[in-house]
Amino acid sequence: MSLPHALLTSLSERAGSGSELARRFDKSIGFFWAATHQQIYRELARLEQAGWIESLPAETGRGRKRAYRVLPAGTAELRRWVAESEDPRPQRDxxxxxxxxxxxxxxxxxxxxxxxxxxxxxxxxxxxxxxxxxxxxxxxxxxxxxxxxxxxxxxxxxxxxxxxxxxxxxxxxxx
Incomplete structure (x- = not known):
């Protein structure tokens, strides 16, 4: 699995800002796919550059967070990845x-x-x-x-x- 697909999954469940996504990630997907908040923010920029997500206009006022949502191309990529075949990986412990x-x-x-x-x-x-x-x-x-x-x-x-x-x-x- 890759971090981009984990983030697309979380954003498909609910749009949100990077900080909201990082918090939600820590409480759900983070139990089986670890990522630092810094990695999440870097990957959000890559996903947006790939045209898989978009940032919504920030609410007015100082310190407002940009929210992200999945675009149709991101949904298509997530569907493609879900259907992909992958062998189980050996445990590293x-x-x-x-x-x-x-x-x-x-x-x-x-x-x-x-x-x-x-x-x-x-x-x-x-x-x-x-x-x-x-x-x-x-x-x-x-x-x-x-x-x-x-x-x-x-x-x-x-x-x-x-x-x-x-x-x-x-x-x-x-x-």
Whole structure:
């Protein structure tokens, strides 16, 4: 996946300023595709130059933000990209290599880092569960909402898997 397509997706959901987009990105797509605010602003300029988005006239007054919206060419590009075939990419996770290294060289003090990761995954799972309760409880959902829920359930499953793996690794590391 690429950052331009992630931004086109977010802007397709709702037009907004760069700062609004960065905030929304941090609370949604940012859970599975990371980007700094600086990267987002740079990419918005590129998307506008490509004719995929346009900036709307800023509201009058000082410090008003320019809002962006997706143009038909941007929607066409997003549709093209969605239909494109792509193989899954191998996971890149330094903690996995650390576990393998600990197995190769013997105890190396990995338990504390594993506890830290466990806490991070538990915290993210709690956030995801709160999203589920807040956004998807007792709802007759549209197709779009159903697909968003599929993503959320995937995130929940990943966090539960990471928690189970961290607990199992900790059990071994601490024995």
């Amino acid at each position: 330094a903690l996995m290599v650390r576990i393998r290294a600990d197995a190769a060289v013997g105890p190396a003090g990995l338990a504390e880092e594993m506890r830290r990761h466990l806490a991070l995954h538990e915290a993210r799972l709690a956030v995801y569960k709160s999203f589920e309760e807040r956004d998807f409880a007792n709802e007759t959902a549209s197709r779009a909402r159903q697909l968003q829920y599929v993503l959320l359930k995937g995130g929940i499953a990943q966090e539960e898997l990471a928690i189970n793996m961290a607990r199992e690794a900790l059990r071994i590391l601490e024995s």
